[in-house]
Amino acid sequence: MGASCAKPVCKPLSGDFDDRYRPQRLFYPAGFAVYITLNRRKIMPAKVPHSSNVAGDFYVEDGCCTSCSMPFTVAPDLFESHPDGHCYVSKQPTIPAEVHRMTMAFEVQDVGCIRYKGQNRVIKILLIGKGEGDQIDHLDADLDLLNREVKADRWGLK
Template structure:
């Protein structure tokens, strides 16, 4: 480990750590993974540190989200788990790993997601109803800006944005010959995929989520349960 990445002295031993004298109290670590990160005190300018290593797959997911979403690279991963190294590399955060990255990996944008209805009522939904559910969640939970949903044949589309000038189009269309399956696509970035994934994790009427990059979808590959 280089001197530049010396860990904060209050970090507990383990794979995730905070670099000493790096934290700017941005709030990202304690927002996404409060079970893992804490502040050394409540004074202005206090540094965060790892007060407990993740102990479940869900806690690891939240810690990895911190690594991806942080602003200044203060949170690092020094473990050697090949799955985590692959995930961080695909999320364009491989530079936050201390261990050498597996050969041949690169950032991957998975912006295609297949979903299925979980109830009989949902099986009869049109594509615009699926997007209405997402649109309502965006405005209720995150207060994002959205455009009107437009139907086109059996498909539908709308756009959402964190800022007025950067809208991300989202399209929904039926998948396969039977009812109750849809493909959602967007033309935004990884954060757009994460936003859709967050909605789907809490959506009671939809399940069997599979994420694909454009290449994975075109080649008929099996996809995976999360964007990265």
């Protein structure tokens, strides 16, 4: 494939792809390469929690918050706002009522900054059922399939 590139400036785009998938490289005269990865998923970088989050399974992603204040409308006891306007999880839910309020915060958030990194399958299934499965850091294969089915059903593709 390198022989088809007339200029030495033609380089493939960088990115971490799963080793099982070999993207095709298409070289264009302008000197850039484009990866076509049909039906393949790129490995996403790990989400970084904001430094003010308390330790636990729920967190607000660093640099993601738009200061919408929506989580405060349903779970004011679980969130606080940093002086720069970035919200963060100030208390991890410990009782079922708090878990319910935390999962409601997932539904009202504007851009998906609240995330779940825990291993509790019940909470994962609850979030998937609410259409928030993409906010879970680690989904097992069966739950990933369930998440895709729920999304397809919500989008009317099923």
